Amino acid sequence: MKPLFRMLVLLVRDEPRAFARGLALALVVLVMGVALLALSGWFITAAAAAGMIGLGTVFNVFAPSAMVRFLALGRTAARYGERLTTHDATLRALSALRLRLLRAVLSAPYRRLERLRASVFLNRVTADVDALDGMALRLVLPGAAGLAVIALTGLAVAVLVAPILGLVIVLGYGAAPSLIFWVGQRLARTPGRRSESGMQAMRSRLIDLIAVREDLIAFGRVQQARADVTRASAYQSQGQAALERIERQTGFWLELVGWVVVALTLGIGAARVQAGDITAAQAAIGIFAALALSEAVAPVRRALSEIGRMRSAARRIEPLLQHPAPARPADPASSKGGALVAAGLVATRGGRAAPLFAPLDFTLVPGQTVALTGRSGCGKSTVLLMAAGQIAPFAGQLTLGGAPLQAIAPDLRAQTIAMVPQRHALVAGSIAQNLRLADPSASDAALWAALEAAQLAETIHARGGLDAALGFRGAGLSGGESRRLVLARALLRRPALLLLDEPTEGLDAPVARQVLAALRAALPDAAILMAAHRPEEVAFSDQVVALTPPRQPG
Numbered sequence: 001m002k003p004l005f006r007m008l009v010l011l012v013r014d015e016p017r018a019f020a021r022g023l024a025l026a027l028v029v030l031v032m033g034v035a036l037l038a039l040s041g042w043f044i045t046a047a048a049a050a051g052m053i054g055l056g057t058v059f060n061v062f063a064p065s066a067m068v069r070f071l072a073l074g075r076t077a078a079r080y081g082e083r084l085t086t087h088d089a090t091l092r093a094l095s096a097l098r099l100r101l102l103r104a105v106l107s108a109p110y111r112r113l114e115r116l117r118a119s120v121f122l123n124r125v126t127a128d129v130d131a132l133d134g135m136a137l138r139l140v141l142p143g144a145a146g147l148a149v150i151a152l153t154g155l156a157v158a159v160l161v162a163p164i165l166g167l168v169i170v171l172g173y174g175a176a177p178s179l180i181f182w183v184g185q186r187l188a189r190t191p192g193r194r195s196e197s198g199m200q201a202m203r204s205r206l207i208d209l210i211a212v213r214e215d216l217i218a219f220g221r222v223q224q225a226r227a228d229v230t231r232a233s234a235y236q237s238q239g240q241a242a243l244e245r246i247e248r249q250t251g252f253w254l255e256l257v258g259w260v261v262v263a264l265t266l267g268i269g270a271a272r273v274q275a276g277d278i279t280a281a282q283a284a285i286g287i288f289a290a291l292a293l294s295e296a297v298a299p300v301r302r303a304l305s306e307i308g309r310m311r312s313a314a315r316r317i318e319p320l321l322q323h324p325a326p327a328r329p330a331d332p333a334s335s336k337g338g339a340l341v342a343a344g345l346v347a348t349r350g351g352r353a354a355p356l357f358a359p360l361d362f363t364l365v366p367g368q369t370v371a372l373t374g375r376s377g378c379g380k381s382t383v384l385l386m387a388a389g390q391i392a393p394f395a396g397q398l399t400l401g402g403a404p405l406q407a408i409a410p411d412l413r414a415q416t417i418a419m420v421p422q423r424h425a426l427v428a429g430s431i432a433q434n435l436r437l438a439d440p441s442a443s444d445a446a447l448w449a450a451l452e453a454a455q456l457a458e459t460i461h462a463r464g465g466l467d468a469a470l471g472f473r474g475a476g477l478s479g480g481e482s483r484r485l486v487l488a489r490a491l492l493r494r495p496a497l498l499l500l501d502e503p504t505e506g507l508d509a510p511v512a513r514q515v516l517a518a519l520r521a522a523l524p525d526a527a528i529l530m531a532a533h534r535p536e537e538v539a540f541s542d543q544v545v546a547l548t549p550p551r552q553p554g
Helices: 002-014 016-052 062-106 110-114 118-131 133-160 163-211 213-218 222-275 280-292 299-320 380-387 410-416 431-435 444-453 457-462 479-491 509-522 535-540
Strands: 340-346 360-364 369-373 395-400 417-420 497-501 527-531 543-546
Touching: 002 016, 002 062, 002 133, 002 299, 016 062, 016 133, 016 280, 062 118, 062 133, 062 299, 118 133, 118 163, 118 299, 133 163, 133 280, 133 299, 163 213, 163 222, 163 280, 163 299, 213 222, 222 280, 222 299, 340 380, 360 527, 360 543, 369 380, 369 535, 380 395, 380 497, 380 527, 410 417, 417 479, 431 444, 431 479, 444 457, 444 479, 444 509, 479 509, 509 535
Parallel strands: 369 527, 369 543, 417 497, 497 527
Antiparallel strands: 340 360, 340 395
16 A cells, blocks of 8 residues: 555645645535435424424524525535536646656666556556556545544434444445455455456557557458457456455445434334434434435545556556656766767676677777677667667766766757667658658758668658558558658757668668768768668778677686
8 A cells, every 4th residue: 555655645746735635625525415414314304393282483594595595505505616626636636646657767777667568558558557547536535534524423423313233334434344344445446456467468569469460460360469459358347246246345335334223213213212312303313314424435436446557557557757866967067078988898798797799999089980880789779778878788888078978968968969779760641740750840952861861762752752641650651761761850959970781781782872871971070970781881980899798707
């Protein structure tokens, strides 16, 4: 329950006044409901008793009836205000949570981001944040208001009617539903997890079925993928059915507790009336107050079916909100340009102690190109990620303009460094929208100049120009065209350091040479560090640095 409590504190901290108003209005609604029914019961009973003994003509019916109308109308207005206030506060708090979550994810270490599957992560986070909207609306605010009103009602009945009736109400509506909720949420924990995991699996498998349908058709796996979606749906349905069964059982026990409390107040009240300790009208107050308090415990049933989702969501979201410790920023003037220097650079994979390559030393000055070569998997892409400041070296040092790359502020790194990875990213939208991810203010002329440098302008003209639409993940371009579009996007940044991971993959040799020459012409003063494996890339470079296997001890 600790993650759930910490998430609650986080949400309330964003909208403290709104949640406080919502809690106050929830209290008013319940108090007015109890007062309305208790007053109505007293009014009817007292009026009947006055008529039976011949005092009906002098019985004041105007004050109680006016109070009944006031409570009825006031309860309706308070209910509307409570719903409006709490829902608005929850939506604004969840919006702030989403922004905080996005900032935390964007500042997470690269290796953690690399392991995320976009569809799975997006579905899970969306569902988790949606699950948390009921934490305040259906769990905390109704629970706190209900317990407070039960205590106040018990106190009022003890003063106005009899202490024993107040005690019955407090124990019956306070302790018993709390015990039922505690037992019920323990029983609902496993089916709740089953229902949530089944829903997540069904969403992910359905997205995979749509996203890779061409491959599934080609390999004859569509039926298998559909069967996987069906199994996940059935698993989710089983968990949901178990939750609904527990919810019905909980509802039964809550109803039983409510009627037991009403029966006790009726029996004890009748006995006190016969003993002459209280009047029939006073006994009616206790009976009708007990009837009205069933509204205070009603949210227990709804919260029981959702608390499992809330707990799981809080447990998953809380670690994502933890920001890494910020590095001490370097001097902006010293790191905005200058040479990239590697001294005894060593990297490992996944935090393991075994290095990927022998200690690496090189110097890359502005206007030059260095090619990193070596067998596949030797660590060329890792060196580029270290040069981008995304991962820290295991040993040695990598500096830009004399400043360690990890110490350069992220905003300054983004202005100074651009990287084109092997797995390039395009989005559904126009050519212009994909290019302007690098520079939202770039003019059409600047976009065409970047496309010209990437040897792609003629192709884009033929496809309809900058407004030509691309599909999901850039569908509509070939592999080589997609690679050149990403290169053009990097050129818009005018970086001082350009990092390229096999930039001519998928291009014919003549086109590869033209693209590399155009890149250098577009960025004559930029330092270019390139992971290379093609002869055209090696021949283009001013210096070749080979990554060799680490020396084995002994």
